[in-house]
Amino acid sequence: MRLSAEPAFVLHARPWRETSLLVEVLSEHHGRLGLVARGVQGPKKQPLRAALQPLQWIRFEAVQVGELARLSTAEALDVAPRLSGEAMLSGFYLNELTLRLAPRQDPSPELYDAFGRARARLGAGExxxxxxxxxxxxLLDALGFGFDLANDGDGTPIDPAARYRLDPEHGPRRVLSDRGHGDRSRAATGRGLLALAADELPESDDLPGLRRAMRDVLAHYLGPRGLKSWDMLAELNRVSRPPGQTVTD
Incomplete structure (x- = not known):
């Protein structure tokens, strides 16, 4: 199958053999794809190597042969966000999360669009x-793993004053105590869930609970291996932040 003028975001690239790269992209019409870019060394290939950097938006030509596609050309469609510090780590997280959860060759225009929005927000400093x-x-919605954040798993409207944990199979479950599954340390505020459902910026106090609750859902689908970016964030928090303060993830 020939892939012609296909837009995509580069998720990851690593050296392969002596002069080539293995590149993972999230494409608009074909989902996540693995590309083999052969012979990318040398000064004449510098524009191609630059186009294949993570977070770059590209248009490419390739031929699909089995699991991987053989890349013939690629061009950058814009200038990739220039990120540093926590924003750069956040970009790494977006790429790694997408790489781990999006299946290969499974078209998802919704995920492609969501990635583009997140990339633009990082670049704009949001x-x-x-x-x-x-x-x-x-991402969870696009992959079929999402759930209603305005109602709990039984269909009861979310109470802004209550706390909820996110059950990957059931949806929001109200936390009634600090015992067992009612561990409030992993819970999100109802107010935060309603803000996320409405796509409205939550109160700053609600964001840590949303992070922990969403991480539990993602960990369910990622399995025991987790993410390297989570380990990096934990290490950064350990060495650089006062007790109780964490790097944003």
Whole structure:
């Protein structure tokens, strides 16, 4: 199958053999794809190598042969966001989360659009925690794992004053105590869930609970291996932040 003028976002690229790259992209019409870019060394190939950097938006030509596609050309469609510090780590997180959860060759225009919005928000300097929570919500919805955030799993409207944990199979469950599954340390405020459902910026006090609750859902689908970006964030928090303060993820 020939892929012609296909838009995509680069998720990851790594050296392969002596002069080539293995590249993972999220494409508009074909979902996540693995590409083999052969012979990308040398000064004449610098524009191609630059186009294949993570977070770059590209248009490419390739031929699908089995699991991987053989890349023939690729061009950058814009200038990738220039990120540093926590924003750069957030970009790494977006790429890694998408790479781990989006299946190969499974078209998802909704996920492609959601990734593009999140990438643009990172580049515009919008609040990192809110940018990531919105993308996590949209990614789960696009992959068929999402649920109603305005009602609990039994259909009862979310109470803004209550706390909820997110059950991957059931949806929001109200936390009634600090015992067992009612562990409030992993819970989100109802007010925060309603803000996320309405795509309205939550109160700052609600964002940490949303992060923990969404992470529990993502961990369910990621399995025991987790994410490298989570480990990096934990290490950064350990060495650089006062007790109780965390880097945004």
């Amino acid at each position: 609040p990192l925690a809110w940018t990531l929570r919105r993308y996590e919500r949209d």
